Amino acid sequence: MGILHSGQCQCGKITYDITGDPITVHACHCKECQKRTGSAFGISMPISKDKITIRGELKSFERVADSGFKLIQFFCPNCGNPIYGEVERRPNALTLFPGTLDDTNWFRLDRMIWTCSAQAWYELPEEIEKLDKNVDYDC
Ligand SMILES: [Zn+2]
Numbered sequence: 456m457g458i459l460h461s462g463q464c465q466c467g468k469i470t471y472d473i474t475g476d477p478i479t480v481h482a483c484h485c486k487e488c489q490k491r492t493g494s495a496f497g498i499s500m501p502i503s504k505d506k507i508t509i510r511g512e513l514k515s516f517e518r519v520a521d522s523g524f525k526l527i528q529f530f531c532p533n534c535g536n537p538i539y540g541e542v543e544r545r546p547n548a549l550t551l552f553p554g555t556l557d558d559t560n561w562f563r564l565d566r567m568i569w570t571c572s573a574q575a576w577y578e579l580p581e582e583i584e585k586l587d588k589n590v591d592y593d594c
């Protein structure tokens with residue numbers, strides 16, 4: 456299959472190619488995603504592992520998600536940019552952090568999750584599905 460999209464970390468030591476469509480895309484307002492991004496919310500793009508090729512040596516950080524399942528976050532050891540996560544209950548997929556894509560204009564958000572902890576100044580868009588918390592995806 457041909458390469459549809461590519462991405463890389465801020466310093467360029469980690470690069471990746473995507474050869475298929477993601478499973479879904481959501482913006483997450485949970486505290487962990489706010490910390491990971493240093494921003495108001497994180498964007499998560501679960502994608503089947505056979506549709507992405509990642510090059511470069513990453514470091515990882517492991518924690519337990521709100522669901523109780525384990526989650527490992529992978530980041531560039533040189534620039535610290537988080538690239539993706541692996542979640543225990545979805546072993547065949549990884550969760551790409553799609554802000555690292557070279558082109559971010561082709562995907563759309565399917566939903567916003569953990570809106571219960573959205574930052575006070577952020578106005579949630581009306582047209583998108585919103586979930587108070589998050590039952591299906593660990594982040
Ligand atoms: Zn880097």
Ligand SMILES: [Zn+2]
Pocket residue numbers: 483484485486487488489497569594
């Ligand atoms: Zn989150």
